[in-house]
Amino acid sequence: MAASALEALIDALHLLPGVGQKSAQRMAFHLLQHDRVGAQTLADALDTALHDVRHCERCHTFTEAPVCSTCLDPERDPKLLCVVETPADQAAMERTGSYKGLYFVLMGRLSPLDGIGVSDIGLQALMDRTADGVVDEVIVATNFTAEGEATSHVIAEALKSREVRVTRLARGVPIGSELEHVDLGTIAHALVARR
Amino acid sequence: MAASALEALIDALHLLPGVGQKSAQRMAFHLLQHDRVGAQTLADALDTALHDVRHCERCHTFTEAPVCSTCLDPERDPKLLCVVETPADQAAMERTGSYKGLYFVLMGRLSPLDGIGVSDIGLQALMDRTADGVVDEVIVATNFTAEGEATSHVIAEALKSREVRVTRLARGVPIGSELEHVDLGTIAHALVARR
Ligand SMILES: [Zn+2]
Ligand SMILES: [Zn+2]
Numbered sequence: 001m002a003a004s005a006l007e008a009l010i011d012a013l014h015l016l017p018g019v020g021q022k023s024a025q026r027m028a029f030h031l032l033q034h035d036r037v038g039a040q041t042l043a044d045a046l047d048t049a050l051h052d053v054r055h056c057e058r059c060h061t062f063t064e065a066p067v068c069s070t071c072l073d074p075e076r077d078p079k080l081l082c083v084v085e086t087p088a089d090q091a092a093m094e095r096t097g098s099y100k101g102l103y104f105v106l107m108g109r110l111s112p113l114d115g116i117g118v119s120d121i122g123l124q125a126l127m128d129r130t131a132d133g134v135v136d137e138v139i140v141a142t143n144f145t146a147e148g149e150a151t152s153h154v155i156a157e158a159l160k161s162r163e164v165r166v167t168r169l170a171r172g173v174p175i176g177s178e179l180e181h182v183d184l185g186t187i188a189h190a191l192v193a194r195r
Numbered sequence: 196m197a198a199s200a201l202e203a204l205i206d207a208l209h210l211l212p213g214v215g216q217k218s219a220q221r222m223a224f225h226l227l228q229h230d231r232v233g234a235q236t237l238a239d240a241l242d243t244a245l246h247d248v249r250h251c252e253r254c255h256t257f258t259e260a261p262v263c264s265t266c267l268d269p270e271r272d273p274k275l276l277c278v279v280e281t282p283a284d285q286a287a288m289e290r291t292g293s294y295k296g297l298y299f300v301l302m303g304r305l306s307p308l309d310g311i312g313v314s315d316i317g318l319q320a321l322m323d324r325t326a327d328g329v330v331d332e333v334i335v336a337t338n339f340t341a342e343g344e345a346t347s348h349v350i351a352e353a354l355k356s357r358e359v360r361v362t363r364l365a366r367g368v369p370i371g372s373e374l375e376h377v378d379l380g381t382i383a384h385a386l387v388a389r390r
Pocket of ligand 1: 056057058059060061067068069070071
């Protein structure tokens with residue numbers, strides 16, 4: 001139990017990821033001394049988001065409507081379903097301007113060490129989503145990290161018996177990079193996958 | 196104007212000192228996906244602090260009452276007044292357990308480059324505070340930075356004509372430090388001030 005409103009605020013800011021005790025103290029001081037308008041803006045934004053933001057029934061991303069605007073967009077190709085870990089990854093895909101299909105957002109990744117298993121990433125919901133008779137390709141765009149690769153593997157296995165093609169984003173040397181600065185695993189993979 | 200409640204929350208988190216756009220996005224995602232209780236706790240703590248936290252009429256530190264508990268403590272020696280920059284500095288002084296006087300908290304420091312001048316650090320309030328006929332020593336414990344030293348200098352000049360003794364925390368080699376790791380200016384000063 002915090003002894004004062006100030007300590008309660010410091011403790012609450014300390015709950016934010018990446019914010020230590022010292023940073024929380026500095027933030028509380030800044031808000032109360034120099035930016036009370038910002039503090040009120042943050043309090044209101046938290047209340048509004050907690051009240052209004054939910055998950056899209058179709059793709060699981062954050063939305064304020066039952067189904068998000070991307071899922072409702074008739075210009076999108078419903079035969080393509082891209083699986084990403086987070087809304088930030090979806091945003092990165094969108095910024096490329098080169099993908100016109102739909103999405104499924106896992107809102108996480110498999111991470112057995114953190115106790116995040118198959119049920120936490122909505123694998124069953126993904127199975128149901130791909131069984132709509134329209135999707136014919138699932139593009140797995142999880143991150144190229146150990147956890148992202150494991151997640152990709154589990155998804156590919158689960159979809160094996162389905163009538164859908166499962167693809168993975170190509171791995172290789174990033175555009176604009178110099179070979180001497182690219183890690184060896186990436187170069188080795190790009191050599192094997194040369195075409 | 197943010198397009199959605201989620202973007203409004205990201206923008207509001209981005210107002211916090213030291214939080215960039217990417218961190219704000221990660222925080223919003225974490226709060227909405229993994230810690231809604233924490234998000235509500237933070238919203239409530241902000242509201243409560245904005246409503247309840249004010250400045251002590253005597254020492255200017257944060258308090259929920261008109262006068263803070265330190266200023267009201269009859270065990271404190273009212274003849275001693277320690278001037279610090281922030282409540283965090285005051286807390287550091289208190290942790291030493293070796294100071295039993297009262298405080299004046301500037302809630303800042305002189306910083307001409309940031310447009311923070313004499314009126315912003317409550318110099319006049321400090322003058323009024325020291326004119327109570329009880330204070331006979333003002334211990335200036337601003338930080339030993341360029342800005343803290345400048346602040347200390349201005350305070351000492353302003354108090355020159357008063358009937359109070361103005362002292363400064365001693366500078367020297369920190370206890371427990373090895374000379375080879377102490378900066379040269381500190382060693383030089385400690386040599387001149389040897390006793
Ligand atoms: Zn959707
Ligand atoms: Zn006080």
